Amino acid sequence: MKIIQIISLAVCMLFMSSFAWSQSANDWESGEHIFDKICQYCHTQGVGPVLTGRNLPPIYFTTIARSGLNAMPAFRPTELSPDDLEKVANYLSQSTSEANQ
Ligand code: HEC
Secondary structure (H helix, E strand, O other), rough: OOOHHHHHHHHHHHHHHHHHOOOEEEEEEEHHHHHHHHHHHHHHHOOOOOOOOOOOOOOHHHHHHOOOEEOOOOOOOOOOOHHHHHHHHHHHHOOHHHHHH
């Protein structure tokens, strides 16, 4: 194998592994980011009830997001890690209603 082929293969593998890493479940920046990417498309579009600005305790969000509720899907720990779930729950618990617009 020519050296240039080895180098391009190595670069390619490096690129693929960093891509896979950036897609990992632990790449969320904040609770707000998680909400925007996972919950928001149902919960600000009228599919599910408004969650922001309701002063609900974090445990309310973690419990329902883990177990589901009728049309609300349950999120498994492989989809949303305990840490990430806690982040989004704290964010929602402390959010104001403006965050919903
Ligand atoms: C596929 C759409 C969808 C997604 C995504 C979704 N939800 Fe829901 N959620 C619903 C629906 C629909 C309900 C209403 C269920 C019912 O009361 O029958 C609901 C209800 C809830 C409730 C109860 C609200 C209340 O007024 O009692 C909470 C808390 C909740 N969702 C949290 C979350 C969180 C946190 C996320 C993101 C991790 C999320 N949901 C993502 C559809 C969704």
